[in-house]
Amino acid sequence: MKKITISDIAQKAGVSKATVSLVLNNKPINVSKETRENILKISQELNYIPNGIARSLSTNKTETIGLILPDIVNPFFSEIARAIEDTAGKMNYNVMLCNSDSNSFKEEKYSKLLVSKLVSGSIFISGGNSKKSLEILRDNGIPVVLVDRYVEPYDEYSGVFCSNREGIHEAVNYLYEKGRRNVALITGPMTLETSKLRLDAYKEVAEKLEIYNENLVCEGNYSIEGGVNSTEKLLKLNSKVDAIIYCSDVMAFGGIKVLKRKKLKVPGDISVIGYDDISFCEYIEPELTTIKQPIYDMGKEAFKLLIQIINGEVKEKKINFKSKLIIRGTA
Amino acid sequence: MKKITISDIAQKAGVSKATVSLVLNNKPINVSKETRENILKISQELNYIPNGIARSLSTNKTETIGLILPDIVNPFFSEIARAIEDTAGKMNYNVMLCNSDSNSFKEEKYSKLLVSKLVSGSIFISGGNSKKSLEILRDNGIPVVLVDRYVEPYDEYSGVFCSNREGIHEAVNYLYEKGRRNVALITGPMTLETSKLRLDAYKEVAEKLEIYNENLVCEGNYSIEGGVNSTEKLLKLNSKVDAIIYCSDVMAFGGIKVLKRKKLKVPGDISVIGYDDISFCEYIEPELTTIKQPIYDMGKEAFKLLIQIINGEVKEKKINFKSKLIIRGTA
Numbered sequence: 096m097k098k099i100t101i102s103d104i105a106q107k108a109g110v111s112k113a114t115v116s117l118v119l120n121n122k123p124i125n126v127s128k129e130t131r132e133n134i135l136k137i138s139q140e141l142n143y144i145p146n147g148i149a150r151s152l153s154t155n156k157t158e159t160i161g162l163i164l165p166d167i168v169n170p171f172f173s174e175i176a177r178a179i180e181d182t183a184g185k186m187n188y189n190v191m192l193c194n195s196d197s198n199s200f201k202e203e204k205y206s207k208l209l210v211s212k213l214v215s216g217s218i219f220i221s222g223g224n225s226k227k228s229l230e231i232l233r234d235n236g237i238p239v240v241l242v243d244r245y246v247e248p249y250d251e252y253s254g255v256f257c258s259n260r261e262g263i264h265e266a267v268n269y270l271y272e273k274g275r276r277n278v279a280l281i282t283g284p285m286t287l288e289t290s291k292l293r294l295d296a297y298k299e300v301a302e303k304l305e306i307y308n309e310n311l312v313c314e315g316n317y318s319i320e321g322g323v324n325s326t327e328k329l330l331k332l333n334s335k336v337d338a339i340i341y342c343s344d345v346m347a348f349g350g351i352k353v354l355k356r357k358k359l360k361v362p363g364d365i366s367v368i369g370y371d372d373i374s375f376c377e378y379i380e381p382e383l384t385t386i387k388q389p390i391y392d393m394g395k396e397a398f399k400l401l402i403q404i405i406n407g408e409v410k411e412k413k414i415n416f417k418s419k420l421i422i423r424g425t426a
Numbered sequence: 427m428k429k430i431t432i433s434d435i436a437q438k439a440g441v442s443k444a445t446v447s448l449v450l451n452n453k454p455i456n457v458s459k460e461t462r463e464n465i466l467k468i469s470q471e472l473n474y475i476p477n478g479i480a481r482s483l484s485t486n487k488t489e490t491i492g493l494i495l496p497d498i499v500n501p502f503f504s505e506i507a508r509a510i511e512d513t514a515g516k517m518n519y520n521v522m523l524c525n526s527d528s529n530s531f532k533e534e535k536y537s538k539l540l541v542s543k544l545v546s547g548s549i550f551i552s553g554g555n556s557k558k559s560l561e562i563l564r565d566n567g568i569p570v571v572l573v574d575r576y577v578e579p580y581d582e583y584s585g586v587f588c589s590n591r592e593g594i595h596e597a598v599n600y601l602y603e604k605g606r607r608n609v610a611l612i613t614g615p616m617t618l619e620t621s622k623l624r625l626d627a628y629k630e631v632a633e634k635l636e637i638y639n640e641n642l643v644c645e646g647n648y649s650i651e652g653g654v655n656s657t658e659k660l661l662k663l664n665s666k667v668d669a670i671i672y673c674s675d676v677m678a679f680g681g682i683k684v685l686k687r688k689k690l691k692v693p694g695d696i697s698v699i700g701y702d703d704i705s706f707c708e709y710i711e712p713e714l715t716t717i718k719q720p721i722y723d724m725g726k727e728a729f730k731l732l733i734q735i736i737n738g739e740v741k742e743k744k745i746n747f748k749s750k751l752i753i754r755g756t757a
Contacts, residue, residue, distance in 0.1 A: 145542060167498065190522065192493075
């Protein structure tokens, strides 16, 4: 079975294809009210929908964007994807979903695929090593907006980011005020700029409070297993830990499992703070205290910025949100 | 900036467009080895990628599929989406993501959008009332595979489903063997066929065991709030509940929050069993005992079936998986 075309409507209405086309496109044509209404009625009955791809080729606008992200199963990314798709759908744009697993070969493969499909633009959450993929998109005239993760050279790309400083400062200060003096930090992978920036912010405030101790810093990888492994390692090396800041909520969930199994009370024995504020923070009991990134707004603004670039209204722009401590039950 | 074209390569290589086209498409042409290699080198340097949309118009194959689902933020759907996209990406297919919120107007809007973009096929997770949307796709020759949720008329559509019977039987029998006699069921919305089938399975086995009590059945809505509200309602009406089966894991998380706040021990006072086996089941402590649906395999097989239908190898087919109890810490 094939797509319903103007020919099908013309045949059923007993008029020419040209007449159908003019009526459906609301162009001036000398036909009776009955004929016009009949054509519209038939096109509805047959579920006729214009061919947007044929139009794309002449206008070079597919009204489709690519979305390259590490993994849609990670709730942080599924929440961003939802915000992007909501905003895109309202403007009749489609979103092509691409999971890269933060692998630069997959990112490249998807970048090529998106170019071949003539997407109008792309939103890109980098796995850390995306230079070649971004070149492929740029050389083929595909506007790009980065989200969440920086890519060198920083100045060249538009993007939507969230400050990695304020939230960490707030969190360490809050724990200090509560009497915690052995505040650990489980970072993301050190290949990512955001991981380094969060570590810098932690060092800065911990040194100022005179509680900095390099043994309290442990590299994680943003996954639940990362949270489990880093927490076990941390507890083996430090018996005095009384608070842990995890650089993703998902790692904090893994960490809390380890703490509970070791019969350590959260927050009684060890305070826990996550990072991101994914909706799952409220699924556990006690609910997770976390450093909030405005995930939905970041996705929404990323799409809006991309459209401005596609339409030539903006050339290059960065939008910076602020992170913020949300106090719940674990700290 | 525009997409790199064959003209750009021809100009840089000092040959005709026809020569470039024949070389890149590996067609017979009488050119020197040097010229051939030079053309290939330039096309790589310029990051040239063929226009897949122009080809689509002549072949009528966009190698893009639509994926309409209720909400990508719900982990059950993000895990299915991941499986579909993984399988599609390996075959150079793109997946267009559409969030319907189980709203039939949004489903219709997206169905029209997918037709206009000439998708090769669509995978559809219905919100329960999708007759019109499925007609729009069918009348325009777009093959459809349903996943997870049935749509009337059942016989007309291909789909991948998971039995709603075995898992519930196993769960109730397991709880009975553990001495539980007041086993409650929190269902999904009764507008969905899967909700009805799970309730039927529960009734069947509970009656056989002579523990059926209609006050132990409560309608939920698959969300965390649904889990919270139904659990509060259930506990108000029944003081003796000693086990609860939730028809989604997400509802079980909401339920466990309520139980913990009421100082009821899980599984000591009340056993809890979820449904789906999303990866979050292992994020909480104790880990969630649940009725597993093979989510990843369901997504993977859905895409493979869709491709078979697109290629004309299969006309109509249903694939049925089995559900299965996975025993962890909450029951």
